[in-house]
Amino acid sequence: MKKASFIAIAATATVMATSATAGTLDDVKAKGFIQCGVTTGLAGFAAPDNDGKWQGFDVDFCRSMSAAIFGDPDKVKYTPTTAKERFTALQSGEIDVLARNTTWTLSRDVNLGFEFVGVNYYDGQGFMVRKSLGVKSALELDGARVCLQSGTTTELNLADYFTANGMKYDSVLFDTADEVREAYMQDTCDVYTTDQSGLYAQRSVIANPEEHIVLPEIISKEPLGPLVRHGDNQWGDIARWTLNAMIATEEHNITSANAADLLANTKNPGIQRILGKSGDLGEQLGLDKAFAYNIVTMVGNYGESFSKHLGEGTPLNIARGLNAQWNKGGILYSPPMR
Amino acid sequence: MTTDVQGLGAGDSKLRDPRVRAVIYQVLVIAIFVAFVAYVGHNTAVNLEKRGIASGFGFLSQPSGFGIGIVLLMDYSSQTSTHFDVLLIGIINTLAVSLSGIFLATIIGFVFGVLRLSKNWVVNKIAAVYIEVVRNIPLLVQLLFWYFAVLGVMPLVKNSFTLGESFLINNRGIYFPSIIPTSGFWLIPVAMLVAIVLWVAIGKWARKRQDLTGETFPVFWAGLGVFIALPVIAAFVMGLPYDIGSPTLGRFNISGGWALEPEFLALLIGLAVYTGAFIAEIVRSGINSVSHGQTEAAHSLGIRPSRTMRLVILPQALRVIVPPLTSQYLNLVKNSSLATAIGYADITAIFAGTSLNQTGQAIEVIGITMLFYLSISLIISMFMNWYNKRIALVER
Numbered sequence: 001m002k003k004a005s006f007i008a009i010a011a012t013a014t015v016m017a018t019s020a021t022a023g024t025l026d027d028v029k030a031k032g033f034i035q036c037g038v039t040t041g042l043a044g045f046a047a048p049d050n051d052g053k054w055q056g057f058d059v060d061f062c063r064s065m066s067a068a069i070f071g072d073p074d075k076v077k078y079t080p081t082t083a084k085e086r087f088t089a090l091q092s093g094e095i096d097v098l099a100r101n102t103t104w105t106l107s108r109d110v111n112l113g114f115e116f117v118g119v120n121y122y123d124g125q126g127f128m129v130r131k132s133l134g135v136k137s138a139l140e141l142d143g144a145r146v147c148l149q150s151g152t153t154t155e156l157n158l159a160d161y162f163t164a165n166g167m168k169y170d171s172v173l174f175d176t177a178d179e180v181r182e183a184y185m186q187d188t189c190d191v192y193t194t195d196q197s198g199l200y201a202q203r204s205v206i207a208n209p210e211e212h213i214v215l216p217e218i219i220s221k222e223p224l225g226p227l228v229r230h231g232d233n234q235w236g237d238i239a240r241w242t243l244n245a246m247i248a249t250e251e252h253n254i255t256s257a258n259a260a261d262l263l264a265n266t267k268n269p270g271i272q273r274i275l276g277k278s279g280d281l282g283e284q285l286g287l288d289k290a291f292a293y294n295i296v297t298m299v300g301n302y303g304e305s306f307s308k309h310l311g312e313g314t315p316l317n318i319a320r321g322l323n324a325q326w327n328k329g330g331i332l333y334s335p336p337m338r
Numbered sequence: 339m340t341t342d343v344q345g346l347g348a349g350d351s352k353l354r355d356p357r358v359r360a361v362i363y364q365v366l367v368i369a370i371f372v373a374f375v376a377y378v379g380h381n382t383a384v385n386l387e388k389r390g391i392a393s394g395f396g397f398l399s400q401p402s403g404f405g406i407g408i409v410l411l412m413d414y415s416s417q418t419s420t421h422f423d424v425l426l427i428g429i430i431n432t433l434a435v436s437l438s439g440i441f442l443a444t445i446i447g448f449v450f451g452v453l454r455l456s457k458n459w460v461v462n463k464i465a466a467v468y469i470e471v472v473r474n475i476p477l478l479v480q481l482l483f484w485y486f487a488v489l490g491v492m493p494l495v496k497n498s499f500t501l502g503e504s505f506l507i508n509n510r511g512i513y514f515p516s517i518i519p520t521s522g523f524w525l526i527p528v529a530m531l532v533a534i535v536l537w538v539a540i541g542k543w544a545r546k547r548q549d550l551t552g553e554t555f556p557v558f559w560a561g562l563g564v565f566i567a568l569p570v571i572a573a574f575v576m577g578l579p580y581d582i583g584s585p586t587l588g589r590f591n592i593s594g595g596w597a598l599e600p601e602f603l604a605l606l607i608g609l610a611v612y613t614g615a616f617i618a619e620i621v622r623s624g625i626n627s628v629s630h631g632q633t634e635a636a637h638s639l640g641i642r643p644s645r646t647m648r649l650v651i652l653p654q655a656l657r658v659i660v661p662p663l664t665s666q667y668l669n670l671v672k673n674s675s676l677a678t679a680i681g682y683a684d685i686t687a688i689f690a691g692t693s694l695n696q697t698g699q700a701i702e703v704i705g706i707t708m709l710f711y712l713s714i715s716l717i718i719s720m721f722m723n724w725y726n727k728r729i730a731l732v733e734r
Binding site (some may be wrong): 113 | 679
């Protein structure tokens with residue numbers, strides 16, 4: 001009898017545990033931190049620094065969310081995920097938000113049950129080869145052996161591109177970006193393909209980067225952005241407007257340096273609304289009214305984050321290009337914060 | 339003398355009967371278990387529905403859209419092939435590496451198991467060092483070692499190591515000439531089949547003759563001779579019905595010919611060497627389990643040492659060897675899923691990896707993958723149990 005009743009109790013407990021669901025914001029506040037899914041390590045986007053602290057452009061998004069919710073950018077725990085694991089981790093609730101240079105596609109948005117909250121990096125797939133091969137264009141790659149990461153849109157684009165151009169290739173798939181780079185460095189493959197930002201990131205950490213060339217062709221659109229689960233609109237809104245706040249503050253020239261001064265002195269009603277001096281934008285989201293102020297002072301605006309981790313002067317040395325503000329020649333565009 | 343047996347008095351209910359109670363408890367436990375499974379299943383379905391995650395097996399007929407590095411026995415194109423084809427390729431690739439791994443590991447294991455018992459100090463120690471080193475390093479580390487540290491540092495494609503004209507070794511694999519069938523090729527495989535049948539027949543005849551006359555016959559060499567001679571004769575009869583494709587250096591890679599990719603080789607060698615060490619220990623313990631008196635008795639009858647091993651020791655040792663050997667085979671098949679670390683396209687890497695990621699249907703994909711491993715393991719177990727029964731000691 002003891003055994004039977006133990007099983008009954010265990011079964012009941014499981015039933016109760018699985019049926020209890022609450023809003024993600026409440027859960028996050030209750031546990032006191034955000035569980036944020038990032039890459040297993042991609043220089044510039046998300047990688048632990050020498051002290052083991054996660055740093056990077058995607059990490060800054062997680063920190064911004066933490067600043068917006070807790071008024072403290074460091075209440076984040078990071079879960080490194082491979083390209084293959086990331087979606088299951090988000091679906092199952094293991095992580096609250098995924099900021100892992102993930103391409104926004106229809107089937108991921110719909111079929112996988114996610115909500116992309118915006119685009120934080122406009123990218124496209126490219127190819128990197130050794131200069132010694134003498135290849136000048138991706139159209140010369142017929143018969144090449146290509147190394148890439150499994151579980152990405154990269155695999156699909158690559159197949160499409162080679163088929164469309166009547167070319168053949170051999171693919172070798174690895175789980176993590178580091179394994180792909182290792183195989184490419186050993187010359188097990190001729191070509192390394194991934195999003196161009198990833199190629200620059202990988203080239204920045206290999207020996208003799210000048211011996212490798214990123215080919216000019218961009219064979220796909222890769223709008224990379226953070227995403228959350230379907231079905232919790234409040235949480236989705238918070239993530240979306242965290243990203244938009246980063247972009248909008250740059251657009252309004254609000255930086256970590258001048259935000260305090262602007263909050264005290266500005267007469268510009270748009271800036272007053274963003275910084276929470278007037279209006280109730282923060283309360284509408286269920287956050288503190290100074291949420292955008294916290295983001296920009298504790299993490300920085302979009303441009304500051306970009307130039308700190310990716311821009312000119314960093315090892316990646318990526319130009320803003322498409323990722324410049326809409327009024328500066330790019331397509332970065334935040335809906336109005338009002 | 340009418341004292342009741344305790345608990346079985348006329349007025350007591352059937353519930354006091356331990357047999358009845360045992361049945362009731364079992365029914366209860368099963369009912370709770372079934373209810374639990376049904377609840378979890380229902381809960382999963384409802385939650386998938388609520389989050390808008392697709393379910394069902396329709397995805398198997400959708401085009402896969404990605405390329406696969408190693409495709410055997412099938413045609414595959416990223417545009418027309420489906421996720422079901424991906425599953426089949428994954429299964430074929432897993433079976434290819436597992437079965438060749440089992441074959442190789444068994445040979446390595448038996449050789450080193452016997453060497454470990456050698457009276458020659460050097461041979462004995464070499465076997466001991468191999469077994470102790472290999473058994474105590476994690477398999478994943480060994481796979482990375484073979485892939486990156488051994489095969490990865492082979493010569494580059496441009497300066498391949500060549501043997502003759504058409505046998506090349508470089509860090510992208512081992513290349514050798516391929517045989518491209520032309521019309522009339524069918525007779526060669528048929529000849530091979532006939533040769534195998536003949537080989538078995540010769541064996542039966544030789545055994546019968548030995549029983550009658552005591553004379554032995556070199557079955558192995560005769561069989562091998564037939565196995566080589568018949569296809570060669572068939573080839574000449576049909577006027578050499580094949581072309582030879584030799585590997586040639588293209589702009590990037592070697593093309594033409596057959597190739598063993600480094601991903602396959604590293605996984606095969608890694609699995610075989612690793613499992614072989616365990617099998618060697620099993621073989622050694624099996625041989626040790628046969629009393630030394632048996633050897634001495636055989637020797638005193640004038641039986642040569644090699645025959646003693648083959649006819650006296652091994653048949654008895656096998657009874658001890660086979661059951662743990664089975665579990666090593668199962669381990670090898672399951673360990674082949676580490677392929678994903680070194681880029682070999684096994685079922686875990688391409689189906690439970692890429693297909694899962696592209697379709698997002700984790701439950702279905704993982705379910706199918708688990709079912710596959712389970713079936714393969716059960717089939718191997720069944721075969722080994724059958725074999726074990728066949729060689730078991732028949733006692734009266």
